[in-house]
Amino acid sequence: MPELPEVEVTRMGLTGPLTGARIEAVYMGKPLRWPLQCLPQSLVGRTILGVRRRGKYLLMDLSEGLLLWHLGMSGSLRVWPRRPEPGLHDHFDLVTSNGCLRLNDPRRFGAVVYAPSQDSPQAQLLLGHLGVEPLEPGFEPQTFYQALHQRRTAIKPLLLGGAVVVGVGNIYACEALFMAGIRPTLSAQRISRVRAKALHAAIQQVLSRAIAIGGSSLRDFSGTEGQSGYFQLETKVYDREGLPCRDCQATIRRRVQGQRSTFYCPQCQRA
């Protein structure tokens, strides 16, 4: 599921209820992608100071240390007034003085990791190599163009990699490339200054729009109150193989790049 917009929607939903809350208990189910890196009991008594986001990670600052949350492919976080009976795919509960935060994740690619600080090796292992935030001032057209210009890889897998810009996953990479009129297989270094600028704008536009309407709910994702997102209703190419392009009526195609499906319009994306 969760690309930047879904993680950001989740972050916004957690900030109100959890800021200032005190951790009262921790329950862990089946193992997630990485070990917690601390004794669950040691978190009890700490206060949640706030929730930030870095790429697709949620950073929960505690009165001592922080928790890094990742939703993997199928995770979602929800706040319950009281802790419900755990279901089959509920793998982590943080019971606080202001509700129970529960991670539901059928595929268990998600993770909750404790780190003593953001600069610690535990945190840097996960965050250290990440590219710039697409919705912050550090993401600007000129440096984006330069970064693309020195990579030979196809643009689509490069966007997914997160080394240049973070948070753009499979849905939004396909959509942004459509908006910019760029063929997903085009080598990054062959993208012109003008097209790079268009792609830069498209990435910001598609992510902002998705956040505004609650993200994409394909299979598993829902917000912190269980609500659905609506971006999947307005995708131009993602998951639309064989359907007519909404702009030109040409048939949307699917191909595989780096073992991931890429959707594109052969007519609109010629650059």
Add this chain to the structure above:
DNA sequence: AGGGTGACCTGTCGGC
């Protein structure tokens, strides 16, 4: 160093 591949895990869907 960059770029490609396999692995992790579970559920769902389409075809035979």
Add this chain to the structure above:
DNA sequence: TGCCGACAGGTCACCC
């Protein structure tokens, strides 16, 4: 009805 393969929003460790 049942089985089997393909595929799903991510990312890391490993090869050349």
